[in-house]
Amino acid sequence: MKNYNKINIDKEKRKEREEFNYLFKKLTARIYTQLYQSFNPKKDDKVSLQENAQDIAQDTIMAYLKKIEEGDIIKNREAWCTTVAKNKTIDFFRKKRPERISNYENSDDEENESKNFNKLEAIYEDKKNQDKSFYDILDDECIHKLNKNHKKTLLLIMQGEKTREIAEVLSIPKNTILTWATNAKRQYSECMGFS
Amino acid sequence: MPITSKNISTNDLQLYLEDDISDDKKRLIFEIENKNNDGKTLTSQETKLINELNILRNVDDFFEKAINNQPPMPKELQNEIDKRLDLVFDKEPSLIQSFLNIKHLISGGIGAFSAIVAMLFYTTIYTSSAYRLVESTSITKGTNLEISNINFPNQWLIKNDIAFALSFKLNEKEINTNGDVKVEIGDTLIFNLIPLKSRKIDIIYISSDGEKTTLYEKQKIQKGKKFLSKDLRIGEPIGTDKIQILEDGKIILEKNIIVVE
Numbered sequence: 001m002k003n004y005n006k007i008n009i010d011k012e013k014r015k016e017r018e019e020f021n022y023l024f025k026k027l028t029a030r031i032y033t034q035l036y037q038s039f040n041p042k043k044d045d046k047v048s049l050q051e052n053a054q055d056i057a058q059d060t061i062m063a064y065l066k067k068i069e070e071g072d073i074i075k076n077r078e079a080w081c082t083t084v085a086k087n088k089t090i091d092f093f094r095k096k097r098p099e100r101i102s103n104y105e106n107s108d109d110e111e112n113e114s115k116n117f118n119k120l121e122a123i124y125e126d127k128k129n130q131d132k133s134f135y136d137i138l139d140d141e142c143i144h145k146l147n148k149n150h151k152k153t154l155l156l157i158m159q160g161e162k163t164r165e166i167a168e169v170l171s172i173p174k175n176t177i178l179t180w181a182t183n184a185k186r187q188y189s190e191c192m193g194f195s
Numbered sequence: 196m197p198i199t200s201k202n203i204s205t206n207d208l209q210l211y212l213e214d215d216i217s218d219d220k221k222r223l224i225f226e227i228e229n230k231n232n233d234g235k236t237l238t239s240q241e242t243k244l245i246n247e248l249n250i251l252r253n254v255d256d257f258f259e260k261a262i263n264n265q266p267p268m269p270k271e272l273q274n275e276i277d278k279r280l281d282l283v284f285d286k287e288p289s290l291i292q293s294f295l296n297i298k299h300l301i302s303g304g305i306g307a308f309s310a311i312v313a314m315l316f317y318t319t320i321y322t323s324s325a326y327r328l329v330e331s332t333s334i335t336k337g338t339n340l341e342i343s344n345i346n347f348p349n350q351w352l353i354k355n356d357i358a359f360a361l362s363f364k365l366n367e368k369e370i371n372t373n374g375d376v377k378v379e380i381g382d383t384l385i386f387n388l389i390p391l392k393s394r395k396i397d398i399i400y401i402s403s404d405g406e407k408t409t410l411y412e413k414q415k416i417q418k419g420k421k422f423l424s425k426d427l428r429i430g431e432p433i434g435t436d437k438i439q440i441l442e443d444g445k446i447i448l449e450k451n452i453i454v455v456e
Contacts, residue, residue, distance in 0.1 A: 013280050020276050024268035029261075058272050065275065068353065073373060133264040158258045162213045178206040185209075185254040194253040 020061065023078060027057035027085045029134040030159045034089050036138050037155070050135055056092060060085040134158075142191035150184035157181055198223050200240045208248045212255060224248070355447040356391035357440065364426055377453045382429045384452075386438065388422035397441045400427070403434025403454065429454055 032053035035041075041049050060081050067074060074080045137143065137158070143151060156166045163181050167174040198219045210216040211224050227241045228248070237245065267273070351360045352372045360372045364383045370376055378384060398411040416422050433454045440448040 016280055017273075017276065021268050021273075022263070024272070025262050025265045028265055054266070054269065058269060061268075061272060062275070065279070132261050133266075134258075134261045135265070137258070137261050154254075157255075158261075162215060163209060164213075164215060175206065178209055182205045182209050182251065185251050189250045189254050192257070194250065194257070 023081060024057050024061060025134075026078075026160065027060055027081060028053045030082065031056045031085055031089050032135060033138065033155055033159055034086075035092075038093065046135065046139075052092070056085060056088045060088060140192075142188050145191060146184055146187060149180050150187065153177060153180040154184040154188060157185075200227060200238065200244055203244055205247050205251075208244065208251055211248070212251055351387075352448070352450065357448055358387075358389040358391070359440070359448055359450065360387045361385075361450070361452070362387065372450065375453060376450065377455055378429050379455055380429055380431055380433065384427045384429065385424045386427070387424060388416065388440075389420070390416045390418055390422070393418045394442055396447070399437075399439045399441065401437040401439065402432070403436050404432050 028050075032050060035049050035053055039045075039049065063084055064074070064077065064081055067080075132140075143154070146154060152170075153163075153166060156169075157163075161169075163177045164174060166172075166181075167177045170177070200223065203220060203224060207216060207220055208224070211221060214221075216224075224244070227237070227244060230241070231237055231245050268276075351358050353359070361370045361376055361384055363370060363378075364385050370378075370384075393416065395413050395415050396411070397409065397413065400408045400410055402408070410427075414422075429452075431454075433456055436452045436454055438450050438452065439446050
């Protein structure tokens, strides 16, 4: 019986550890996408941008652990962390940019954005490379080939948003978002050679 | 009119993947998928749907994999999480079983794990019904004494590194320690306490008429071990009582108890 319990405990611990690890990765991906879109980093600055995303994700999980210790009941761990991470990312923008990212080009202009993206060297030549990390995907030409609306929608889907939520955030009819989402996925899939 | 595969659009397939679609459409797509998985012959319309679905799903899978391919969490954060997981899981396997069963009642969070450690040891505080005084201050450390009589708490208050929960003894009712705690005269309470670090504390019960009763004085409590508790029988007067936990004379946790008739 003791052995049985021990096995179960180890399994539960492993499961919890994995869940936290996945949450960390997911938060980092979301934050990095937001930072990437806002700062439009040069190739050399990407690593430090990734570090910034990791720092914010770590701070978020630490804040979660602290909150729980203070007696707060948080029913949805992921939802809570996502909201806090979003706020922390906004705070990050508001503050003076840390030295790490001081060289980033900040541009909201779509044309400049795509020109800059074109200058970037492709990190991975093989489109079918299945071992790409989330960081690499944002540099992928297949993302940047999409039109503005398709790209915006797909990036939100990548971050785990549902079309219903995207429609609410962008104040655009749900059916429009659905069409953008499916078209974006179809074009991306074709470009990546999935189908 | 029944839904057929002709009624399923590409947008519906996206909604299906998001699990945000009507039940009848969901059932139909699911059936077509099963038919395909079983190697049964599909109509041309069904084949088209399956192909569309695979295209949409492949992109999701690719993104999912890309998230997983990211670097793992930093060692420092992993250690912090491990510390808390070890605190709960390595203490008492039999109680972890209870924890797993009631986990959903508490919260999805790690704090719940900390709170559960509070079940590891069990003691009670007895007070006289007339005076609500502690009859005995002796503390019994042990595991699971009278466990079948206890209504295990499912809500814990965690403050200043102490997990605290009130529960009724011999009573089916549950207490939400995080909310308003209402008890009736004649109820018997116990409280569960677990520190996340070792410390010396005083515990005081203050009746609504101002009468103070020291339940514990300079009580040493150990990190990760459940604090001792005897029965606390509720007597008159009605009003709002308080349980205070103090360290070096400073209140580190306080809980109001509303006594009604």
